Amino acid sequence: MSIRSREHESRHLSTIIQRKAIQTTFYVIGLNA
Secondary structure (H helix, E strand, C coil): CHHHHHHHHHHHHHHHHHHHHHHHHHHHHHHHC
């Protein structure tokens, strides 16, 4: 059960990181445009 919650937590963390990376990418594109 703890393994499942840990897996869910890491998946949630990766989702946050992906979202942050996309925001940063769009921000950089906006600066270069």
